Amino acid sequence: MTRNGASQEKRRVLVVGGGGVGTMACVALEKSNMASVTVVLRSNFNKVVQDGFEIESVDHGKLTAWRPSAVVNTVPQSDPTKPFDYVLVTMKNIPELTDIPKIIAPAITPGHTTIVLLQNGLYIEPPIVKAFPQNILLSGASYIGAHERNAQVVHDDHDHFHLGAFHNPTFDRSAERVKLDDFASVYNGSKVVEAEIVDDIVLYRWRKVLWNGIFNPMCAITQLDSAMVRRAGGEYSVIRPGMAEMAAIAKADGYDLGENIVDVMIDSTPIELAFRPSMLVDVDKGNPMEAEVILGNALRVARKRGVQTPILDNTYRFLKLVQARLLIARGSIAQPTGLPTKDFI
CATH class of the missing domain: 3.40.50.720 (NAD(P)-binding Rossmann-like Domain)
Incomplete structure (x- = not known):
């Protein structure tokens, strides 16, 4: 048959x-x-x-x-x-x-x-x-x-x-x-x-990147696990505002994730459950991260849709610096030459 x-x-x-x-x-x-x-x-x-x-x-x-x-x-x-x-x-x-x-x-x-x-x-x-x-x-x-x-x-x-x-x-x-x-x-x-x-798989990718797009970069940048980022003050200064920006991008893209989606996402990750997200695991191993597809692509949608994202923009800038360090260490990009070597105070 x-x-x-x-x-x-x-x-x-x-x-x-x-x-x-x-x-x-x-x-x-x-x-x-x-x-x-x-x-x-x-x-x-x-x-x-x-x-x-x-x-x-x-x-x-x-x-x-x-x-x-x-x-x-x-x-x-x-x-x-x-x-x-x-x-x-x-x-x-x-x-x-x-x-x-x-x-x-x-x-x-x-x-x-x-x-x-x-x-x-x-x-x-x-x-x-x-x-x-x-x-x-x-x-x-x-x-x-x-x-x-x-x-x-x-x-x-x-x-x-x-x-x-x-x-x-x-x-x-x-x-x-x-x-x-x-x-x-x-x-x-x-x-x-x-x-x-x-x-509609794009809806579920937006829901996942709502969490991944802020927790993953912040843990990678600070080298703190998910619980310590929150306990150290990042939940209200960075995590929640960053998630709100991501939800705004999704809504402008035609995907309304719900009025309380930030609370839902935060509550789904109990602070007692401390773990090291994938980007932080990559940093631990000295491996480059999925910075572009997780955060960069979302910000490109934001620019296209006219959404202001100051928290995520700065997060992305710092994440790109960490990525550059990882790529240089692996020899994947050349380290700049001809720069001043004098120490400045």
């Missing part, structure tokens, strides 16, 4: 990025028994090939020497006889370093492969639509808590994300819905995770 006739044929899925989010996506897809997963790894490739992943998961339990169906260290070229049904992108989205469309292009079969973005940020989809006009695009806002270091994965908050189709004018919305339903059914096949289908 063909797939359209509800066959049990496994979907061929390429996962690009083997950090915490990507690894747990591989686990969910493989454990559904509805997908055969190939994962593209970089820094942890040799370790995973040799020993597999060591995983402690709130959803899947302890997994030792675990690997998906295939592990590769470069994005494979599309095979016309066995094209990838889905390319799931979970790698960090850092425009200063990575060109996502260029990276995934070899694996995309025009008119067949559905692209799925499970990444942070706002309006990260238009470059994909532009680069791949013949491919359906799905987008997900994830709330998982999972961190990977040297093939050791700690997954301590449930795998749940909102998933929607980001409309590509090339396609009828009904065709996009078919792929949306199919991917969600595969991902949810293990019965212990949840890809929740939504009609």
